[in-house]
Amino acid sequence: MRERPSIESLLELFADGKVSAAARLITILEDGGKDAERVLDSIFQRTGNAYRIGFTGPPGAGKSSLLNRVTAKFRAKDHRVGIIAIDPTSPFTGGAFLGDRIRMQAHSEDPDVFVRSLASRGSLGGISNCTDEVVDLMDAFGKDLVLIETVGVGQSELEISEKAHTVVVVLVPESGDGIQAMKAGLMEIGDIFVMNKADHEDAEGAAREIQDTLRLKDIPEGEWEPKVVLTSAREETGIDDLIDVIEEHRRHLDEGGRFANMRKKILRSRVRNALMDRMERRLRASDKVRELLEQRMESVYRGEMSPYMVVRELEELVSIQ
């Protein structure tokens, strides 16, 4: 029942713009391994055109509702939009409840909007390990804007800042969110801070609080100064302002080669991470390494060898010229 068409035929259908093929290729990317690499190898040449915008913030801040509004505006400007909505996998059951689509169903029949929900699976932060690859696939599928939603917990906010060109931090006026944001490290990664649920009366005060905190930051001359925007996804206010600021940030990156540098940095860290990952897996899988390690550990337990003596010996074994 789980038979899948061959990767070749999926890639052909994908090139013809078939959504079902794109969706099945995403599943292959999610499952990882050799097949995922084959898919990425063959689509990568067609990537590089999508602008990536990350939306992160505490649970229930209104990220999905905001994405829904923002997508409508971007569609009116003729952008083709890909959305990746990531929710956490339960560490206890391995299951996940992916509910972000509920807020975005207005776009489900628009052929130029592709929404995919991902569970974070093995990743420690709130983000999925294959996020980059799924962005690439949407990029190669012709989406020129890719919006990524992640819950701002754990390490995910750091990860999103390594993947997105513009990071939008979504906050709500509810008690102490400004402080929470500072604690969680959200203040460092946001290019834009949205105070959503502006239909609540304390929103303006909360926005001012964020603004005051941002003023304390030392921003070098000519660099981007994070902006604060008030929105209500419910009442559809402030959405145009948010779009304006996102576009302003994009223009800022386009100046002086910032964007090109950022792109290189992102790709560099992807290669490095993939390499480290691969090396670690190979080390773990090697019988030779394991045997030698087990032997030498006895000497370490007895205090005859220091940990580094063992490491140096193992290094010889796997030496890379």
Next chain:
Amino acid sequence: MARKVRVLVAKPGLDGHDRGAKVVANALKDAGMEIIYTGLHQTPEMIAESAVQEDVDVVGLSILSGAHMTMFPRVMELMKEKGAEHIVIFGGGIIPAEDVEKLEKIGVARIFGPGTDTGDIVKFIRERFPEE
């Protein structure tokens, strides 16, 4: 590289009760599956397109409104058009026995009546998609 079972749970029709759908979604999640929940008032077009984009293995529809004889065939037809006829579809709700028979004849995998033990639904999916 265990392949996760992905299930779309939706509530078509006009009535505003999705308690049953949520209970099922939660049970499947607790059984280790990935549930894409699209909520209330789903049209056949929304359901089929979401199922395709999310590349789910299974679609579960909770129906109380009596529109089942149009809803299921329409969703299945649309999924087929979109190249996703492999997706298993099941339903839950109050559906007369003769209709259940008709639906199963056109390819609905199973209809679960009211008061179904969610464990049975988990089992039904697991039988088709064992953990790899």
